[in-house]
Amino acid sequence: MDLGLSEEQEMLRQFARDFLEKECPESHVRDMEEDDRGYSQELWAKMAEQGWMGLVVPEAYGGVGMGYLDLIILVEEFGRALVPGPFIPNCVATIALLEAADEAQKQAHLPAIASGRQVWTLAFTEPSARFDAAGVRLAAQRDPSTSLRVGGDGYVLNGTKLFIRDSHVADKLVVVARTGPSTLRPGSGQASAEDGVSLFAVDAGAAGVRHTPVRTIASDKQNEVRFENVRVPAAARLGEEGRAWPVFQRIANKATVLECAYLVGLSQQAFDITVNYTKERNQFGRPIASFQALQHKAADMATDVDGCRYITYKAAWAVAEDEPDADEQVHVAKAWVSDASRRVVANAQQMHGGIGFTKDYKIQLYFRRQKAAELAWGDADFHREGLAQALGI
Amino acid sequence: MKLTDSPEEAAFRWEVREFLEKELPERIRVRSRLMGGEGLGGGPEVAGRPEARSGGQGFRLEGGLFGQWREKLAERGWIAPAWPKEYGGAGLTTMQQFILNEEFAEAGAPPIGSMGVTMVGPTLIVHGTEEQKAQHLPKILRGEAIWCQGFSEPGSGSDLASLQTRAVRDGDDYVINGQKIWTSGAQTSNWMFMLARTDPEAPKHRGITYFLLDFTSPGITVQPLIQMSGAAGFNQVYFDNVRVPARNVVGEVNRGWYVGTTTLDFERSGIGSAVGVRKTVESLIRWAKEHAESDQSTTARNPLVRYELVDRYIEATVARMLSYRIVDMQSRGMIPNAEASIAKLFSTELTQRIARTAMKMVGLYGLAWDRESSYSPSRAEYSRGYVNSVGQTIAGGTSEIQRNIIAQRGLGMPRD
Numbered sequence: 001m002d003l004g005l006s007e008e009q010e011m012l013r014q015f016a017r018d019f020l021e022k023e024c025p026e027s028h029v030r031d032m033e034e035d036d037r038g039y040s041q042e043l044w045a046k047m048a049e050q051g052w053m054g055l056v057v058p059e060a061y062g063g064v065g066m067g068y069l070d071l072i073i074l075v076e077e078f079g080r081a082l083v084p085g086p087f088i089p090n091c092v093a094t095i096a097l098l099e100a101a102d103e104a105q106k107q108a109h110l111p112a113i114a115s116g117r118q119v120w121t122l123a124f125t126e127p128s129a130r131f132d133a134a135g136v137r138l139a140a141q142r143d144p145s146t147s148l149r150v151g152g153d154g155y156v157l158n159g160t161k162l163f164i165r166d167s168h169v170a171d172k173l174v175v176v177a178r179t180g181p182s183t184l185r186p187g188s189g190q191a192s193a194e195d196g197v198s199l200f201a202v203d204a205g206a207a208g209v210r211h212t213p214v215r216t217i218a219s220d221k222q223n224e225v226r227f228e229n230v231r232v233p234a235a236a237r238l239g240e241e242g243r244a245w246p247v248f249q250r251i252a253n254k255a256t257v258l259e260c261a262y263l264v265g266l267s268q269q270a271f272d273i274t275v276n277y278t279k280e281r282n283q284f285g286r287p288i289a290s291f292q293a294l295q296h297k298a299a300d301m302a303t304d305v306d307g308c309r310y311i312t313y314k315a316a317w318a319v320a321e322d323e324p325d326a327d328e329q330v331h332v333a334k335a336w337v338s339d340a341s342r343r344v345v346a347n348a349q350q351m352h353g354g355i356g357f358t359k360d361y362k363i364q365l366y367f368r369r370q371k372a373a374e375l376a377w378g379d380a381d382f383h384r385e386g387l388a389q390a391l392g393i
Numbered sequence: 394m395k396l397t398d399s400p401e402e403a404a405f406r407w408e409v410r411e412f413l414e415k416e417l418p419e420r421i422r423v424r425s426r427l428m429g430g431e432g433l434g435g436g437p438e439v440a441g442r443p444e445a446r447s448g449g450q451g452f453r454l455e456g457g458l459f460g461q462w463r464e465k466l467a468e469r470g471w472i473a474p475a476w477p478k479e480y481g482g483a484g485l486t487t488m489q490q491f492i493l494n495e496e497f498a499e500a501g502a503p504p505i506g507s508m509g510v511t512m513v514g515p516t517l518i519v520h521g522t523e524e525q526k527a528q529h530l531p532k533i534l535r536g537e538a539i540w541c542q543g544f545s546e547p548g549s550g551s552d553l554a555s556l557q558t559r560a561v562r563d564g565d566d567y568v569i570n571g572q573k574i575w576t577s578g579a580q581t582s583n584w585m586f587m588l589a590r591t592d593p594e595a596p597k598h599r600g601i602t603y604f605l606l607d608f609t610s611p612g613i614t615v616q617p618l619i620q621m622s623g624a625a626g627f628n629q630v631y632f633d634n635v636r637v638p639a640r641n642v643v644g645e646v647n648r649g650w651y652v653g654t655t656t657l658d659f660e661r662s663g664i665g666s667a668v669g670v671r672k673t674v675e676s677l678i679r680w681a682k683e684h685a686e687s688d689q690s691t692t693a694r695n696p697l698v699r700y701e702l703v704d705r706y707i708e709a710t711v712a713r714m715l716s717y718r719i720v721d722m723q724s725r726g727m728i729p730n731a732e733a734s735i736a737k738l739f740s741t742e743l744t745q746r747i748a749r750t751a752m753k754m755v756g757l758y759g760l761a762w763d764r765e766s767s768y769s770p771s772r773a774e775y776s777r778g779y780v781n782s783v784g785q786t787i788a789g790g791t792s793e794i795q796r797n798i799i800a801q802r803g804l805g806m807p808r809d
Contacts (some may be wrong), residue, residue, distance in 0.1 A: 302799050306718070387706065
């Protein structure tokens with residue numbers, strides 16, 4: 001057993017930290033909150049030069065060919081620096097392609113992602129606001145206008161995706177759609193909802209796709225994406241028709257642990273800022289860090305942050321190695337990290353007092369983003385329920 | 394990053410598992426170590442008020458199955474796996490010790506390491522004279538010396554360095570007067586390692602000396618303390634002009650605090666409790682499933698219990714990872730300090746949450762106290778564990794002290 005980083009991972013972490021401190025200071029994070037696109041293409045290009053967009057893409061497709069655990073290390077740094085923009089959704093879409101796409105699709109798409117030329121995002125959640133298969137209602141029906149032509153099978157997409165990150169700047173979307181019965185049969189349970197789900201790679205600018213920004217608590221860029229008779233060729237379907245849910249679960253597991261890693265970096269940084277602040281802030285003629293009331297809060301935060309980190313590593317390992325308990329470990333990690341990271345940022349606010357409540361001071365940036373990441377891929381209660389079912393209670 | 398055994402570690406783990414399968418007698422397996430077992434200072438209820446005895450009266454050489462088990466361990470050097478081979482240990486690496494402890498805990502084997510093995514031995518190996526090592530280490534290994542720890546006093550708990558038990562030089566001896574408390578196992582020990590004040594004028598940390606005390610010496614009285622659960626795991630110990638030879642001082646006179654803190658540092662790393670916590674949660678979940686239809690279970694009536702069980706399971710996984718982090722540091726030659734406090738704090742507070750969850754799970758039946766009653770779920774281990782678990786966040790440094798250590802030593806937040 002070895003919880004430490006390899007030499008390569010240590011270099012990746014240190015390089016990313018230095019790079020992001022220089023290229024993504026607080027002022028950049030704030031600028032992008034006000035920016036309609038929400039990210040800097042210049043910074044995107046610089047990150048692409050480091051190979052980060054292709055970090056987990058095999059070399060055969062123009063990537064760096066590193067592993068999922070390496071990506072976890074990198075995303076932790078993104079959480080620390082609160083890097084704005086589509087990096088994480090782009091990673092998730094990349095993982096979707098790696099898990100679900102056939103050889104031709106990989107060759108067609110992965111090099112463009114790895115080089116940073118294209119931005120992808122995943123379109124999963126809907127107004128149903130659910131993370132299970134029953135929440136997938138966007139309909140993909142066989143296109144009657146093409147189905148009679150040989151090799152011309154296509155689909156027509158109709159429905160709405162909601163809280164889709166960065167789709168307004170994306171080139172392509174990986175869309176989770178329902179090709180089977182679009183509504184559940186009365187009295188049917190979870191199992192039938194898992195049938196009939198398919199994945200599609202769709203042009204973000206295709207005719208009939210409309211992106212409407214939804215302002216978020218985190219000031220990141222999320223959208224409502226409406227699909228109105230959007231025609232998609234059959235070649236855009238990733239994997240078998242109607243059988244994508246098990247594959248999607250693997251994608252979701254990896255995406256969920258990436259979100260955990262983001263929260264690890266975010267929590268650690270919010271915590272470090274807070275401890276430093278208490279050492280500098282004087283009241284009653286002494287630094288407030290000398291008060292046990294704050295020391296004990298800080299000790300609990302340290303425990304929470306450390307717990308977040310190691311439970312995330314455990315889940316990341318289980319997912320990367322495809323361990324039999326991977327689903328269970330993902331539930332454990334996201335349930336814990338969702339709540340523990342919230343405790344950390346809430347304590348961080350409290351320990352800053354009034355200054356932390358102002359927009360000008362940086363700690364609120366962490367507080368608002370924590371909630372967004374807590375909600376993404378299911379909050380603690382969602383994963384508690386998943387774990388309860390996995391444990392058979 | 395590798396959350397799995399290296400080939401060498403895996404081979405050692407198999408060796409340990411094979412040993413346990415072959416040698417561990419079923420009857421000494423501990424079913425549930427944390428909840429109501431002996432481990433939490435639980436033990437059988439004591440009727441009436443036990444009488445005070447002279448020191449060393451209760452010592453017995455271990456016989457029967459436990460004695461045979463000890464022989465088997467001794468053959469491998471696993472009585473004291475961490476000690477160097479030259480002192481009769483197995484000289485295991487930190488990671489090997491960890492695997493050994495983990496597998497022992499998984500198998501429900503009695504945990505490795507008495508006070509003698511984990512506290513006195515390492516202290517003597519670091520600070521002891523050759524004579525002290527030769528006299529004491531082999532006896533610890535053979536079970537001929539059972540040690541108790543004389544640190545805490547009625548007026549000196551968390552503020553241990555304020556201790557008042559006096560040791561005054563008289564010829565070749567020191568003469569000890571005073572009182573110790575919370576002394577686990579004093580009723581069965583024949584040796585005590587203790588801290589006593591040798592210079593009352595010096596600053597409090599610099600007037601303390603570490604002694605090895607033959608517990609059968611005249612003038613020692615052991616008075617068992619009855620815990621709120623009714624068991625008697627620890628004691629008060631009174632010293633009335635007890636003579637201890639000066640050659641039994643460990644390290645320098647008046648430097649005992651620093652010798653003693655070495656001992657305390659040894660106490661803080663361990664996987665056993667993390668495994669125990671997980672097994673306890675698993676046993677609760679198993680109970681909940683098996684009793685889903687029973688009136689004794691509230692899970693059908695109270696959906697919150699289900700989520701509490703899940704939370705405890707999640708936290709048990711976190712506890713295990715915090716424990717892994719410690720051995721990971723040690724295997725890199727780093728010394729866990731605040732990290733050990735984090736693990737201790739988390740797993741002890743978790744133990745109390747587990748006990749509360751167990752009580753919630755059995756509802757009104759949490760009242761039942763008799764192990765043999767058919768109205769006692771799981772032989773009353775939940776109600777007993779609930780009471781016993783109170784001690785978890787007090788013994789070995791309270792949660793508050795752990796938080797101070799984390800904040801002050803770990804995060805560099807100033808004292809006062």
